[in-house]
Amino acid sequence: MRKRLHPIHSERVKPFRLVKYFTFSSLILIFAGTIVLSMLNTHWIRSMQFSKSEAYALLLIENLNHQVFMQFILPVGLTFGKIELHNKDQYERMDSVVRSTLHSFKVSMVNIYGTRDIIAYSFSNDLMGMENLGGTSFQNALEGKSSSKLVQKGSFWELFFGVPKEIRIITFAALRAEKPLSPVAGPVLGVVEIEQDLSDDYRGIFRFQMLTLLTVSGVMLMLFLILISVVKRGEGIIQKRAQEQLKLKEQLSRAKHLSSIGEMMAGVSHEIRNPLGIISSSAELLQKKMASEDPMTRIPSIIIEESTRLNNIITDFLNYAKPKVPNLSDCRIEDVIDKNIRFLSTQTDARGYRIHTYLDHGLPIIQADGDMLYQAFLNLFINAMQAMPDGGDIAVWAKTANGSLWIAVEDQGSGISENAMEKLWDPFFTTKDKGTGLGLGIVKNIIEAHQGKVRIDNRTEGGARVSIRLPIQEEI
Ligand code: ADP
Numbered sequence: 477m478r479k480r481l482h483p484i485h486s487e488r489v490k491p492f493r494l495v496k497y498f499t500f501s502s503l504i505l506i507f508a509g510t511i512v513l514s515m516l517n518t519h520w521i522r523s524m525q526f527s528k529s530e531a532y533a534l535l536l537i538e539n540l541n542h543q544v545f546m547q548f549i550l551p552v553g554l555t556f557g558k559i560e561l562h563n564k565d566q567y568e569r570m571d572s573v574v575r576s577t578l579h580s581f582k583v584s585m586v587n588i589y590g591t592r593d594i595i596a597y598s599f600s601n602d603l604m605g606m607e608n609l610g611g612t613s614f615q616n617a618l619e620g621k622s623s624s625k626l627v628q629k630g631s632f633w634e635l636f637f638g639v640p641k642e643i644r645i646i647t648f649a650a651l652r653a654e655k656p657l658s659p660v661a662g663p664v665l666g667v668v669e670i671e672q673d674l675s676d677d678y679r680g681i682f683r684f685q686m687l688t689l690l691t692v693s694g695v696m697l698m699l700f701l702i703l704i705s706v707v708k709r710g711e712g713i714i715q716k717r718a719q720e721q722l723k724l725k726e727q728l729s730r731a732k733h734l735s736s737i738g739e740m741m742a743g744v745s746h747e748i749r750n751p752l753g754i755i756s757s758s759a760e761l762l763q764k765k766m767a768s769e770d771p772m773t774r775i776p777s778i779i780i781e782e783s784t785r786l787n788n789i790i791t792d793f794l795n796y797a798k799p800k801v802p803n804l805s806d807c808r809i810e811d812v813i814d815k816n817i818r819f820l821s822t823q824t825d826a827r828g829y830r831i832h833t834y835l836d837h838g839l840p841i842i843q844a845d846g847d848m849l850y851q852a853f854l855n856l857f858i859n860a861m862q863a864m865p866d867g868g869d870i871a872v873w874a875k876t877a878n879g880s881l882w883i884a885v886e887d888q889g890s891g892i893s894e895n896a897m898e899k900l901w902d903p904f905f906t907t908k909d910k911g912t913g914l915g916l917g918i919v920k921n922i923i924e925a926h927q928g929k930v931r932i933d934n935r936t937e938g939g940a941r942v943s944i945r946l947p948i949q950e951e952i
Contacts, residue, residue, distance in 0.1 A: 492714055496707050503699060510692045518638065518685045525677055526645065530624040533647035533670045536581055537622075540668060543577040544570070544588075545654045549665070561596045562605075570597050584644065585671035588651060589614060596666065610667060613648040617667040622649035626674075639682045643674045734903055738797035745790040745797075752790070756783040789912050795851065796903060796914045799921040802845035809842065809874055809881060809946075810835050812849045816857055828867025831857070835874040842881055843949045844926055852922040855915040856885045856942050862908060863889025863940060881946045891934040900932060 548570050552559055561567050574586055574597065588597040593610045595603050603609070613623050624647040630640035647670050653662030756779075763776035817824075817831050824831060860870045864887055873884040892900065899905040901920055906913035916932070919942075923930040928946040935941050 492710060496710075499703060503696065503703065507692065507696045510696075511689065514685060514688045514692070517688070518681060521681050521684075522638070522678070525674065525681065526624070526626065529645045529672055529674060529677075530647055533624065533645065533672060534622055534649055536578065536583065537647065537649040537651075537668045537670055540574065540577050540586075540670075541651055542654065543573055544651065547573045549653070567597070582672055583670055584673045585669075587669040589667040589669065591618065591664065591666055610648070610669070613646075613669075614667050617648040617650050618664055620650055620664065622647065624648075637682070638685075639679060640675070643678050644671050645674055646671045738793075738903070741793050742797035745793045749787070749790055752783055752787055756780060756787070759783065785910075792912050792914045792918065795918045796921065799918075799925060800845075800848060802848050802922075802925050804843040804845060806841045807844040807846045807849065809839055809849070809883060812846055812853060813872055813874070813883075815850055816853045819854070820857055820861075823861070827861070829861055829864070830869050832869060832871045833874075834871060836876065839874055840876060840881065840948050842946055844946065845922075848922045848925070852919045852944075853885070855919050859915055859942075860885060860887035860889065860940075862911075863887050863891075876948065879948055881948055883944045883946070884941055886935060886939060886941045888937075888939040891938060891940050892932065897932075897934075 549559065552566055552569065556563070556566065559566065561570060570588075574588075578586065585599050586597070587595050587599075587603060587609075589610055590596045593608050593614055595606045595609065598604050610617075613625065616623050624645055627644045627646060628635060628640040629642040634640050649668055649670075650664045651666040651668050653665055655662050759776045759779035763780065766773055766776060813833060813835070817833070820829075820831070823829070857870065864870075868888045871884075871886040873882075873886070875882050896905075896907060901916055902913070903917045904913040920930055923944055923946070926946055928944060930942065930944045932940060932942045
């Protein structure tokens with residue numbers, strides 16, 4: 477089934493498709509043009525071959541004319557008084573003159589006609605004495621006009637493709653008396669017909685034509701294949717870009733959607749906070765009063781706990797929806813981490829967590845908002861603890877490399893599933909029953925507000941590692 481193209485994709489593909497069609501049609505046009513050119517070329521070579529063969533035949537006839545006149549007509553006229561070729565002696569003499577003259581030349585047939593269109597001499601005995609075979613070419617030759625014609629034999633297709641089984645050129649020219657030492661030719665004594673076999677030449681021309689066509693087809697095929705691979709690559713790139721653009725568009729619309737939700741949540745959270753503060757302080761008051769009357773009751777402490785939890789959630793919402801601009805000042809990352817560990821110590825001691833620190837000596841002082849970084853690391857420590865509900869070890873690393881400060885928080889929990897890894901940074905994504913899905917979003921906002929980068933990976937030993945890179949400012 478053909479995939480339906482997305483509008484962005486079809487928009488991008490349109491000009492590309494035009495170029496593709498243009499290139500393919502130019503290729504076909506060039507190919508057709510080359511074939512026509514090769515046919516014209518063949519036609520031109522053939523007509524050149526025809527004229528050359530005709531000129532060659534006329535030269536032979538001229539030579540034959542001279543030899544026949546000097547070695548046959550004159551001596552025979554003197555010896556016998558009359559030329560009669562049915563006389564055996566005369567015929568043999570004529571035959572030897574003709575054959576010695578044309579010996580080693582490419583001539584397949586010679587006929588010499590008398591002035592009344594009777595064949596007086598021929599290479600073929602069967603033709604001797606035949607009448608009226610000369611036709612118009614004979615008549616023209618009698619009038620002094622030489623002419624040539626092509627005679628072809630072969631099937632329809634052999635003739636169509638220009639490779640007849642047999643092709644001959646037949647030339648008719650006058651046989652004249654010679655006037656010694658005079659450039660003017662004498663009277664016409666008869667007609668000479670010479671036949672040359674051109675089959676080999678034509679086969680050579682055909683082979684040349686085929687070679688040209690094969691070379692052109694080969695080159696065209698190669699160009700075609702190259703073009704197809706270029707087009708395929710181009711289409712792949714366009715498709716990839718279109719998908720990227722689509723993804724970006726989707727991200728943008730999701731971001732817009734989330735930002736409007738965030739704004740609404742921020743407004744609502746703010747409104748909840750005041751009554752929540754009143755509920756919490758009233759519950760504390762109630763707790764004190766009830767302590768004397770009903771020391772066993774847990775109701776006020778539950779109200780206080782849940783209000784605190786709700787307050788934390790609201791704080792998360794507000795932190796995420798309205799990220800602060802960092803208030804930069806000298807900040808030692810060791811102090812921030814130390815403050816986190818001290819704050820969490822009651823929980824970590826009570827629930828079996830050990831936080832190990834591996835902080836390089838002499839870490840640089842960076843320009844940062846210590847409170848914001850404290851908030852970010854607090855979220856990471858809480859996530860690490862929640863990933864190990866039965867307690868465990870948490871490691872914090874800090875070192876400098878490549879002009880940056882690198883901090884990593886590692887736990888030994890169950891790590892992150894492949895499915896969760898993709899959505900981890902999406903706000904409100906949580907796998908926890910009581911989670912808000914904003915913790916990592918807040919961390920990301922804070923680190924990026926410090927021109928830093930944060931990523932989360934699974935450790936090969938098990939558990940997750942959150943790595944943070946913060947820039948170290950050059951000392952002035
Ligand atoms: P929340 O903690 O409220 O769920 P977070 O944005 O902090 O929100 O985390 C989103 C999700 O990322 C968590 O629900 C959890 O699935 C996953 N996650 C975060 N930190 C870790 C960690 N250290 N180990 C395993 N999963 C984690």
